[in-house]
Amino acid sequence: MVSSHSPAAGKRSDSIGNEAPSSGGEKQESIDKTVKPYSTFSKSSKRWIVFFIALAGFFSPLSAKIYFPSLNYLAHDLNVSLELINLTITAYLVCQGIVPAIVGDMADTAGRRPVYIVAFIVYLAANIGLALQNSYPALLILRILQSSGSSGTIALAMSVVADLTPPHERGQYVGAALCGPNTAPSLGPVLGGVLAERASWRWIFWFLAILSGLCLLLIIAFLLETARKFVGNGSIQPTGINRSLISYMAKSKEDQPAQEVTQPRLRVPNPISCLRIVFHKDTALVLVANAVFYMNYSCMQASLSPLLMNIYDLNALQVGLAYLPYGIACGVASFLVGQSSHNEVAVTESAVAHPVPGKVMNDDYKKTAAAVGFTVDKTKGDDLANFPIEKARLRSIWYFVSVSTACTIGYGWTLQARTVCNTLIVDLHPDSPATASASVSIVRCSVAAIGVSILQFILDGLGPGWTFTLFGGLGAATAPMLWAEWRWGMQWRNERLQKGIERNGERRPEVNDEL
DSSP, rough: OOOOTTTGOOOOSSBBTOOOOTTTTOOOOOOTTSSSHHHHOOHHHHHHHHHHHHHOOOOOHHHHHTTGGGGGHHHHTTTTHHHHHHHHHHHHHHHHHHHHHHHHHHHHHHEEEEEEEHHHHHHHHHHHHHHHOOOHHHHHHHHHHHHHHHHTTHHHHHHHHHHHHHHHGGGHHHHHHHHHHHHHHHHHHHHHHOOOOOOOOOOHHHHHHHHHHHEEEEEHHHOOOOHHHHHTTTOOOOOOOGOOHHHHHOSSSSGGGOOOOOOOOOOOOOOOOHHHHHHOOHHHHHHHHHHOOOOOOOHHHHHHHHHHHHOOOOOOHHHHHHHHHHHHHHHHHHHHHOOOOSGGGGGGGHHHHHHOOOOOOOHHHHHHHHHHOOOOOOTTTOGGGGOOOOHHTTSSSHHHHHHHOOOOTOHHHHHHHHHHHHHHHHOOOOHHHHHHHHHHHHHHHHHHHHHHHHHHHHHHHHHHHHHHHHHHHHHHHHHHHHHHHHHHHHHHHHHHHHHHHHHHTOOHHHHOOTT
């Protein structure tokens, strides 16, 4: 149990640049009091927050995959065809694409904590209902409700990371936050197979209800509000539901009158804002490339089970176990792609002791900054107006695309490319990271749904070899898109920002597009 004096309690600075010490006697870096730092959250607080959002993001892909081993049982017990049961999968995927657009806009106006709490209450209620239902209409409606509760958590995670971290160290936290969502798809079939075989399909939903209930309690008690419209750089104390339960209970300087902040007015969520992002030149190419990677990821997963059953005559539980190596590779890849080889920005104490070498996002950022003569501001974060963030984020993606294309079974490498694209989308829209992340979900889920829907036809017509040669070719086709973003992305970004400022009647400082 985390006490009120632990890092999870979210010690913030009681004045700009003077951060409260954490419980472990953690030595805090001295910050120039004349400069407002990007974030006053301690490193330990950041780690706890990232742990919670990674855990929350675990449920959406877990719920989708844990369901698969129970399909035949559900069809038998509810006396419906397998085709009708498959419609519940389609409904779940449709919600995965739509809901993040609504959740992202809500998180930008109401804050991250309230949206997480509401989402998990909906998800918990849906799982209890699924465990108790006895009819197909109830199953369909409750699966839609279940997806609605969990599908926005990954977009929320990306927005929380953007709140906490400046661009030069954002990559490592994105990788850590995606460890949960990226390992869940391999664990889902195993857990679902065991529960369906040894207990019943109802216990799949009871298991999800119990696990999500525990996660909801942790979020209510410990998750700190990070939305910069509510807490600034972390030095402003939130109020009401935006404040964690443990901070209410803690007797500390946080009980002193907090700095006032003008909070955004609550309004009806506007999912159209995500669609606007989709059609920006500097965003569209990254979204399409990311969607292709996700489609490959989804089609490889969807094809693995029937191929193993048909070729090797494996049962459901054995096929579920075959997903485990894939999940391990995904988790390791998502962590390492954002991990820095420098001790001062390591995610864990283990990484400090054993830094990870290689081409990763944080190092790419620093090398790009050095190449263009840009000074990285580690205190208040960088103004990206004159920094080629596109070149920094895409500096090493060519390695990932090449390996993913050549080795279609290299799932971990495909996942590395996806992590880079997700981070760049947030960098391109720093004022609305949740909405930007939601646009990723809209495009990638739509493309993945199309790919999965025609996958079996392609397998039947071409066979596994040529099918995945085709998918590898689609992965290679993203390289020109990403090169165009790398070459002209900064120019397109500045044109987009200039148009927005001109519409608002403001003047924007001159920027250098030749970097």
